[in-house]
Amino acid sequence: MSSERKNLLIGPISPAADGALYQQIVDRIKREIAEDRLKPGTALPSFRQFAEDLLVSVITVKRAYEELEREGIIYRRQGLGTFVAERGDDRSREAKLAAAKELLRNGFREAAEAGLNPDELAELAREILEKKNEHQRH
Amino acid sequence: MNTNAIEIRKLVKNYPAFTLGPVDLTVPRGAIYGLIGPNGAGKTTALDMIFGMGRNDSGTIRVLGLDHRADEVAVKQRAAYVSPDLNFQVWGKVGKAIRFVRGFYPGWDDACCTTLMHAFHLDSGDKITTLSFGAKTKLSLLLALSRRPEILILDEPTTGLDAISKQQVFAELLKAVEDGERTVLISSHGLSDLERFTDHIGMIKNGKVLLEGRTDEIVDRFRLAEFFSTNGTTFLNRAGLVILRRTENRWHALLDQNSDAHSWLQSHGATDLSLTRVTLEDLFVALAKEEDK
Numbered sequence: 154m155s156s157e158r159k160n161l162l163i164g165p166i167s168p169a170a171d172g173a174l175y176q177q178i179v180d181r182i183k184r185e186i187a188e189d190r191l192k193p194g195t196a197l198p199s200f201r202q203f204a205e206d207l208l209v210s211v212i213t214v215k216r217a218y219e220e221l222e223r224e225g226i227i228y229r230r231q232g233l234g235t236f237v238a239e240r241g242d243d244r245s246r247e248a249k250l251a252a253a254k255e256l257l258r259n260g261f262r263e264a265a266e267a268g269l270n271p272d273e274l275a276e277l278a279r280e281i282l283e284k285k286n287e288h289q290r291h
Numbered sequence: 292m293n294t295n296a297i298e299i300r301k302l303v304k305n306y307p308a309f310t311l312g313p314v315d316l317t318v319p320r321g322a323i324y325g326l327i328g329p330n331g332a333g334k335t336t337a338l339d340m341i342f343g344m345g346r347n348d349s350g351t352i353r354v355l356g357l358d359h360r361a362d363e364v365a366v367k368q369r370a371a372y373v374s375p376d377l378n379f380q381v382w383g384k385v386g387k388a389i390r391f392v393r394g395f396y397p398g399w400d401d402a403c404c405t406t407l408m409h410a411f412h413l414d415s416g417d418k419i420t421t422l423s424f425g426a427k428t429k430l431s432l433l434l435a436l437s438r439r440p441e442i443l444i445l446d447e448p449t450t451g452l453d454a455i456s457k458q459q460v461f462a463e464l465l466k467a468v469e470d471g472e473r474t475v476l477i478s479s480h481g482l483s484d485l486e487r488f489t490d491h492i493g494m495i496k497n498g499k500v501l502l503e504g505r506t507d508e509i510v511d512r513f514r515l516a517e518f519f520s521t522n523g524t525t526f527l528n529r530a531g532l533v534i535l536r537r538t539e540n541r542w543h544a545l546l547d548q549n550s551d552a553h554s555w556l557q558s559h560g561a562t563d564l565s566l567t568r569v570t571l572e573d574l575f576v577a578l579a580k581e582e583d584k
Contacts, residue, residue: 173507210487211465212490213507
């Protein structure tokens with residue numbers, strides 16, 4: 154049985170949000186690490202316990218952990234549990250950055266296809282950034 | 292130790308107007324397993340037979356490595372069955388029903404029972420006849436869960452439950468499998484719940500197994516496809532492709548990514564092909580439809 158409950162708050166996981174449920178968990182944990190709320194060496198909940206907390210299947214959490222382990226962001230120690238890797242924050246940031254570049258590339262391509270020139274594109278990017286900052290201030 | 296909680300092999304049961312099987316189903320230990328299928332597919336028949344209600348004509352059912360008939364008593368001690376037909380009214384009050392059922396099971400967990408009564412808003416003094424439909428379902432679930440069975444089999448446990456109660460039920464099921472040893476087998480039409488909460492899925496239709504495997508892998512394997520075709524090719528009856536509807540030159544289909552349907556479409560004049568992820572419900576509807584052709 155679980156000895157001590159480890160709490161990890163990553164916000165609700167929902168089929169209404171973008172991406173598969175396991176991917177949402179992967180993204181949220183990366184964000185927690187990238188924003189320094191989850192530090193290297195921190196123990197993560199067991200996947201059965203985390204499944205209970207998030208109200209998703211055990212397989213979903215297991216898959217999310219496997220994905221994070223593959224990217225070197227977390228690691229498993231037999232019998233001890235799962236932990237945030239040393240430099241897991243860097244790797245998390247790298248992975249996020251790679252994803253962001255890919256999304257931006259796609260966005261720019263769409264915009265180019267819609268007939269925007271580079272200046273208009275840069276202007277659009279600035280507009281989006283400003284709007285985002287406003288949201289964050291709420 | 293055997294890693295499967297339930298193994299059904301070549302199970303056949305003949306009725307005058309319906310044949311179940313041959314059915315193979317494998318429920319891994321520690322999993323929440325969802326059995327799905329259209330009405331009349333044979334889900335309840337299969338579940339009943341695990342519990343020795345109705346004798347199979349051939350095939351085997353092993354529960355925790357035990358033969359379901361030869362070791363019937365041991366199986367019934369270690370597995371619990373919650374059916375929509377259970378009726379506890381004869382005991383009058385909730386407390387009396389609990390005391391009665393408790394007496395049969397040495398492993399009864401009083402703390403679990405108390406916690407569940409609280410979570411399900413049930414009281415010992417409640418008269419069973421006056422309980423709502425949902426509360427009665429919760430009572431039968433409480434009686435099964437408090438035995439701490441190694442296998443819990445649930446036939447349509449969430450039918451008629453509101454969204455809050457449904458979530459409570461699944462939260463309890465996740466708790467029940469937390470130690471990785473206990474297993475839940477659930478039949479339900481609540482496909483979005485099953486997609487979220489089950490580790491494995493088995494789909495049966497007309498007495499046969501159409502699909503079985505990890506829920507996430509099954510859902511990932513299929514895509515909804517939309518494409519145009521103006522060359523008059525007929526896309527019907529192609530393996531890996533289920534045509535859902537067609538409006539003039541625009542086709543909608545379910546595509547199995549484990550087949551060559553994708554490249555086949557492209558080489559047969561399908562244009563503007565776009566693929567979208569499916570939900571378990573999309574998959575269910577498409578596959579249920581396919582067999583009907």
